[in-house]
Amino acid sequence: MKIVIPGGSGQVGTILARAFHDDGHEVVVISRKATHGKWPTIGWDGETIGEWADEIDGADVVINLAGRSVNCRYNAKNCREIIESRVNSTRVVGEAIAQAKHPPRVWLQASTATIYSHRFDAPNDDIDGVIGGNEKYSPRTWRFSIEVATKWEKAANEAVTPDTRKVLMRSAIVLSPDHGGIFDTLLSLVRRGLGGTAGSGDQFVSWINDKDFIRGVYWLIEHDEFSGPVNLAAPQALANRDFMRILRDVWGTSIGLPATKWMLEVGAFFMRTETELVLKSRRVAPRRLLDSGFAFEFELWEHAARDLCRRWREHERAENE
DSSP states (O other): OEEEEETTTSHHHHHHHHHHHHTTOEEEEEESSOBOSSSOEEEOOSSSOOTTHHHHTTOSEEEEOOOOOSOSOOOHHHHHHHHHHHHHHHHHHHHHHHHOSSOOSEEEEEEEGGGBOOOSSSOBOTTTOOBOSOOTTOOHHHHHHHHHHHHHHHHHHHSOOTTSEEEEEEEOEEEOSOTTSHHHHHHHHHHTTOOOOBTTSOSEEOEEEHHHHHHHHHHHHHOTTOOEEEEEOOSOOEEHHHHHHHHHHHHTOOOOOOBOHHHHHHHHHHTTOOTHHHHSOOOBOOHHHHHTTOOOSOOSHHHHHHHHHHHHHHHHHHHHO
16 A cells, blocks of 8 residues: 555654554655655645645555644644644645545544543543533633644545545554653653652543554554544543553552642643643543454553563663664
8 A cells, every 4th residue: 555644754653654664555754854764755834735745646545643743832822833733734635635636545634532521430432422622610721622623623524535535533642662752751750750640640541552553543444434533542541540550560660759730730831831631531432443343452551551661671672782
């Protein structure tokens, strides 16, 4: 297959591009900076049709991951850039698919499990899940993250691509052993004795091991019955306190200093990020995947954490040799 990945130079895009390339597929990444590596990276501005659109004409699959990182302070400038980068890039990807003489058969569009409500009573699945934003006392930053997700999906849904199936990937946090990724950050806290409960610890964490994420993406490509929203998340969401305790146990660390809400607010301010990324409860269930017969390799966080810790150590040994 030929697989084109706009916005594919980030962590998730690299995970997918590497897996597809290793499996023998033709991979083309579209990014703001053209580079030469194992697969070609074509430049674009994320807003207008250019030569990059030629790569989509005749491709089998487009996976759009483009968008400015949300790991920042939600001030007016950053909020505007976050939304515009997602809406504009999604709109122009839709235009490229619409004008292609040989359009791809499937367009996988990035979205996020953050779109769902902050809740503890039941998981949000991809059939009956409750879209967030109207929760009582919902902070502005939480409402903003949901606004981003809904506008992102709206831009994809408005694209007229009758010959291309569209899937909205509402992904939980994708955990891989790669340096600089989310798991690497969490593990660095655990290794320094700082990986304790965040806030109340009641908020749920939804996650997916990168191996299952890759397999899930393949599944969505290969199964034509899928369109619309699909949750890419492991079946077992955990409260933050349990999630971090299991990671400490697997790594072999007994100490994990907790961080209260005010401590997180101070830390987020100096790190130029938002506590919403940690404190909002994301309890997501992959109902459509499970109903279709997809089998997760890592259903339980303990098993996924062991796999990730083992591979992280292997990476470290390989780099130090």
